Amino acid sequence: MRVLMFGWEFPPHIAGGLGTASYGLTRGLAKQGVEVIFVVPKAYGDEDQRFVRVVNASDVETPYGDRWQDDIRERLTFIHIDSNMVPYISPEEFETERVEYRSRPGEMKGDIWKERYAFSGKYGANLMEEVARYAMVAAEVARKLEGQFDVIHAHDWLTYYAGIAAKQVSGKPLVVHMHATEFDRSGEHINQSVYNIERAGMTAADRVIAVSNLTRRIVIDKYGIPPGKVVTVHNAVRFDRPAAADTERGVSDKIVTFLGRITYQKGPDYFVEAAAKVLKRLPNVRFVMAGSGDMLNQVIRRVAKLGIADRFHFTGFLKGEEVQRMFALSDVYVMPSVSEPFGISPLEAMKSNVPVIISKQSGVAEVLDYAVKVDYWDVDALADAIYALVKYPALARMSATKGLVEVTNLRWDDAAAEVADVYRSII
């Protein structure tokens, strides 16, 4: 079985969970004997005029210090499409960032995706045009690869037009993968064009894979997709990364961590309110918010207003090693997401032996028994859970040890096998 897959990020250059998921899934599929041609946008800038380049897996920088085993390498091909499609931002933000970048040429900001994509003016005028341009190139790729794939798989809305175009030129069945919906990103104030693309992709698709039952529900209820073609395949977690080295702790206080984009979707404000409640009763705790995002300033102001700034710290955006070190320093990890289609980061925390509190409004809550679960809006319950994990060692111990076992059993190999079953059902 051969699959033509459209993604929009791949490790090590990632800004969020999708790249990690793509990596785990493609490896898992390759182990299942599925051949994967992974098409991913990559901005090369002006120095080269080619739109498309085929890259062998052996030439792709391997993330996490992994080695590509020979059998996996043989089954994986990467195609880079020259594009500056940017993940995790809305079309409006894309516009702002582009203008901002142009006004200050040469200056790189901290976020990894900004380092990766050069805004050079060579690309589409806005994100929507870029998405359309990517689709045209994708159609060309599909035409060139005719006969080399049996099924098309597109990840998230940025690549749905590409998926549809590939299906139209090749006549092969299309699977679209919903890692997040516009409702997760924007609450009820959705961007209509993004919604339309998501809906068009799912309507054109032969199967829709949702990363949780929560997402599956949204796809059915809010996009009107027939339930029969929507399949839930829960994400998994990479298990072969070496444990983070012991990190020396500068303070003896317990550390409670929020790690993620500081945006509406992730519920950082609930974390702050809960922190204030806990700090009123417990002196020996510190709160850390790691990440960046459009709510950062608002959150900093709130922390100052609550008068807890001496115990509430901001780290900015963390990458790779730093994330591991942050986990190693943490006593409690909190993911209070308002709406989280899945949520990989609590699994990463559990792998580092950190007890986690997750919101019941996250897809990952469906696969975890040993995480403490609260409603994201229930600040009292969140504060209580933090207090308990700090104060009652038996709880933290059990949550960490049983959590590690639990998370170790969430294998990409199993998830990939389910995805392969989805392919089989339509080819």
Add this chain to the structure above:
Amino acid sequence: MKTICFYFQVHQPLRLKRYRFFNMGKDHHYLDEPTNRAIMQQVAADCYLPMNALLLEQIRKHGGKFKVSFSITGLAIEQFRTYAPEVLDSFRELAATGCVEFLGETYDHSLASLVDRDEFTAQVKAHSALMQKEFGQKPTTFRNTELIYSDTIAETVASMGFKAMLAEGAKHILGWKSPNYVYAAALDQKLRILLRNFKLSDDIAFRFSDRSWSEWPLTADKYVGWLTAPDLPGDLINLFMDYETFGEHQKADTGIFDFMRYLPAAALKTKKLKFATPAEAAKAFQPAAIFSSPYPISWADEERDVTAWLGNELQNEAFSTLYGVRDKVHELDDPDFNYVWNFMQCSDHFYYMATKWFSDGDVHKYFNPYGSPYEAFINYMNVLSDFMIELDKKKADVTATVCASA
């Protein structure tokens, strides 16, 4: 002639309210009174009152030939008094017929028998005194929380003067033995052991309304047919179950009340069956053999062990923290503190913290007010922490007063 011995367990825990850590030091009312009241009144209406009336009617109808027994926890009696006094009256009426035996147990439906002989003995004595007061009977048959049984517990029970004790009769505990005989306890053979016939008990308690069960629907005549089957060994059929089976676990529309209304007549008319209380049954038959279990067994789950209450780190931690303050509570001996200490003992709190059913939580979720074992643990520990802080404050007060007056 075979003897049918009915025992019904009546228990309602005092459920804790949602108690956050910021309540500590300020709020010392731990109970969820609205829920406790609502559940008690609901179960009273669905089960206790109609079933008591049914039993009373049957006892009167059969002129003393129909007999049953109850074990009612102190916590249930307290809640009858507060929320449903008419239930207590109807139990008194049953007691007055002379055909109903009230068994002894711990006052709080506790797990004390597993750790602390003195505490266990004290709780059992408190319960016996309550039975004497409410029903005019001094219990002579003992049933431990969740039918927890071990040789040493049985020995303690015998030393308190009980003549008989109930235990679980599951196959892997009994081996080749049948539960349908009277046995003698291993360490004190004067104590008689009655064993639950789990198959015939669960036919009523669990399977009665199960439409996928090949024997559904179960009628009184069919059931009596099984009890009188020539290949059923033994003298005695012990049908032990939760009283809430009638009208609560098996709702009225399943026909459970009709089944129980016709069962006595259907059984008695065969002339092969009669009814007895546990005390009578224990006296009527010679023990067939010794019954021994060096490790605690119970009537719960497939394993019939105690891991539903003391199996994981959370349960063990909560339990040992609770027992860590026992001496302080008894030294202080203040009624307010004793009251809290009592209801915190209840096995249900520990049951809510169990993680063994993450995969098949059906039966257990039904009884559980918490969304997860973690929530149950956090809430219990918050209450217990506040209790411990208050206990220390009170002790300091008392010491200060004593010193000042000296």
